[in-house]
Amino acid sequence: MTKWLEEHMPKLVLAPSFIVVLIFVYGFIAWTAWVSLTRSRLLPRYEIDGFIQYDRLFASPRWDTAFTNLFVFGFLFIVIAMILGLILAILLDQNIRTEGAIRTIYLYPMALSMIVTGTAWKWILNPGLGLEATVRGWGFEDFTFNWLVDPDMAIYTVVIAAIWQSSGFVMALFLAGLRSVDQEIIKAAQVDGIPTWRVYTAIIIPAMAPIFLSAFIVLSHLAIKSFDLVIALTGGGPGYATDLPATYMYTMAFSRGDIGQAASSAMIMMMVVFTIVVPYLYSELRTKDD
Amino acid sequence: MARAVTTNRKIITTAVAWTIALILFFPIFWTILTSFKTEAQAINDPPLFFNFDWTLENYAVVQERSDYMKFLWNSIIIAGGSTILGILIAIPAAWSMAFVPSVRTKDILLWMLSTKMLPAVGVLYPISLIFVEFNLLDTRLGLIVVLMLINLPIIVWMLYTYFREIPGEILEAARMDGATLRDEILYVLTPMAVPGIASTLLLNFILAWNEAFWTLNLTAANAAPLTAFIASYSSPEGLFFAKLSAASTMAIAPILILGWFSQKQLVRGLTFGAVK
Numbered sequence: 001m002t003k004w005l006e007e008h009m010p011k012l013v014l015a016p017s018f019i020v021v022l023i024f025v026y027g028f029i030a031w032t033a034w035v036s037l038t039r040s041r042l043l044p045r046y047e048i049d050g051f052i053q054y055d056r057l058f059a060s061p062r063w064d065t066a067f068t069n070l071f072v073f074g075f076l077f078i079v080i081a082m083i084l085g086l087i088l089a090i091l092l093d094q095n096i097r098t099e100g101a102i103r104t105i106y107l108y109p110m111a112l113s114m115i116v117t118g119t120a121w122k123w124i125l126n127p128g129l130g131l132e133a134t135v136r137g138w139g140f141e142d143f144t145f146n147w148l149v150d151p152d153m154a155i156y157t158v159v160i161a162a163i164w165q166s167s168g169f170v171m172a173l174f175l176a177g178l179r180s181v182d183q184e185i186i187k188a189a190q191v192d193g194i195p196t197w198r199v200y201t202a203i204i205i206p207a208m209a210p211i212f213l214s215a216f217i218v219l220s221h222l223a224i225k226s227f228d229l230v231i232a233l234t235g236g237g238p239g240y241a242t243d244l245p246a247t248y249m250y251t252m253a254f255s256r257g258d259i260g261q262a263a264s265s266a267m268i269m270m271m272v273v274f275t276i277v278v279p280y281l282y283s284e285l286r287t288k289d290d
Numbered sequence: 291m292a293r294a295v296t297t298n299r300k301i302i303t304t305a306v307a308w309t310i311a312l313i314l315f316f317p318i319f320w321t322i323l324t325s326f327k328t329e330a331q332a333i334n335d336p337p338l339f340f341n342f343d344w345t346l347e348n349y350a351v352v353q354e355r356s357d358y359m360k361f362l363w364n365s366i367i368i369a370g371g372s373t374i375l376g377i378l379i380a381i382p383a384a385w386s387m388a389f390v391p392s393v394r395t396k397d398i399l400l401w402m403l404s405t406k407m408l409p410a411v412g413v414l415y416p417i418s419l420i421f422v423e424f425n426l427l428d429t430r431l432g433l434i435v436v437l438m439l440i441n442l443p444i445i446v447w448m449l450y451t452y453f454r455e456i457p458g459e460i461l462e463a464a465r466m467d468g469a470t471l472r473d474e475i476l477y478v479l480t481p482m483a484v485p486g487i488a489s490t491l492l493l494n495f496i497l498a499w500n501e502a503f504w505t506l507n508l509t510a511a512n513a514a515p516l517t518a519f520i521a522s523y524s525s526p527e528g529l530f531f532a533k534l535s536a537a538s539t540m541a542i543a544p545i546l547i548l549g550w551f552s553q554k555q556l557v558r559g560l561t562f563g564a565v566k
Contacts, residue, residue: 027416106314
């Protein structure tokens with residue numbers, strides 16, 4: 001008995017985590033998938049009724065806005081956060097004094113809840129108070145910055161706040177990547193008189209390709225999960241101009257009493273995540289033999 | 291890229307880095323500053339920087355109206371409880387993966403992590419149904435369990451990356467000396483992994499502390515933590531910037547202070563162990 005225990009202990013101690021994840025994630029996803037195929041409204045029903053919820057979803061202009069926003073928001077957020085993060089990482093890599101303190105400050109936005117930091121952002125973005133009022137106070141009377149209340153532009157305020165929150169995090173990832181590049185190659189390049197910008201574009205950045213991939217994965221999953229960002233800044237408004245799929249699903253499930261819509265939108269979100277994450281996992285698994 | 295740079299350039303880059311740091315810190319700084327203003331001063335045009343009458347009135351009002359201490363206590367219990375519970379479950383799992391790996395270990399790890407990528411909304415409704423069934427709505431216990439489940443894959447993964455840095459020979463030596471499995475984990479592995487466990491604890495405490503999605507959806511009056519407390523100030527009463535700022539400052543202060551005094555763990559934790 002003791003021998004059996006010793007032998008199987010590794011599997012036994014792994015089991016609780018394994019089972020917990022299995023049931024609480026996959027079990028619930030299966031439930032959501034099932035409900036998305038029913039006519040559930042205020043309470044879940046379990047008679048399968050085809051793809052009616054998906055038809056309703058794709059016919060809904062509100063979902064259309066939310067889904068388009070996801071791609072506008074996701075694309076701008078990921079691209080700009082990566083570029084800014086890389087620039088900040090290169091900056092911090094120049095043997096700066098007090099690097100530790102600066103790094104911590106860069107990371108603070110990521111360590112704080114957007115629900116809380118959203119307070120300041122509401123002030124900054126408020127046309128009557130923050131940036132607009134300040135710049136006008138400097139004498140530029142025609143300056144306008146009213147994106148927060150402009151249905152066409154409000155989604156970009158969410159982009160700005162999201163970049164603020166994450167660029168320090170991307171910086172930290174890239175900084176780790178910069179430090180792991182073989183210093184000998186860089187020295188050799190410098191001895192050969194290659195200009196610094198060429199060293200970065202031709203040697204260092206290509207060597208960091210894996211980090212770019214991880215940063216991309218982390219950022220894209222942040223983008224798809226963005227919920228508190230929108231709730232804190234715009235609440236989805238004006239109207240539903242800044243709705244994202246997560247807030248759409250939330251509204252359907254908890255304010256509209258429309259579980260079927262909530263479930264079908266959740267399923268679409270998950271499919272988007274899978275199309276991004278699965279290729280990544282696949283490539284990870286393929287390289288596991290090294 | 292460690293290179294010899296001239297002092298002049300070093301000063302300039304340091305100045306640029308600090309300027310960016312100040313810009314990034316501005317929203318946080320402004321929240322703290324606004325919390326000491328009156329409501330009228332908070333929305334003054336042009337904005338007031340330091341030339342206003344500092345007041346603690348907002349803090350008194352916020353505490354009096356909504357009992358900040360109760361929310362703070364809920365936050366501490368929920369974040370602390372879910373973190374400790376998660377660590378207790380994850381340590382054996384991470385030990386198993388790091389020191390007794392099987393062919394499947396990496397698959398299992400990646401699979402666990404992949405679940406973190408799924409949007410939480412997908413499992414929200416079933417969980418809230420279970421909460422209703424077991425009378426867990428608006429209880430701290432319910433939130434502790436849910437937040438633990440949500441963050442478990444990250445805890446397992448982080449502990450695994452730390453454990454892997456510990457040479458397996460040490461564990462073998464302990465085994466040779468007759469240590470049982472329990473001794474091995476308790477007296478050899480855990481003490482050596484303290485820095486890693488500390489980073490993991492800090493990160494998960496922060497994640498749970500900031501958690502808004504689950505806390506907003508699953509609590510009402512009794513178990514609501516600070517995130518719900520802030521949300522309650524921003525919606526129904528219109529925008530009272532000074533009071534909202536005071537409430538926000540009280541919610542972020544513990545993280546700002548905790549983070550400053552454990553910078554290394556904060557950086558390592560937030561980058562999931564990528565930055566050492």
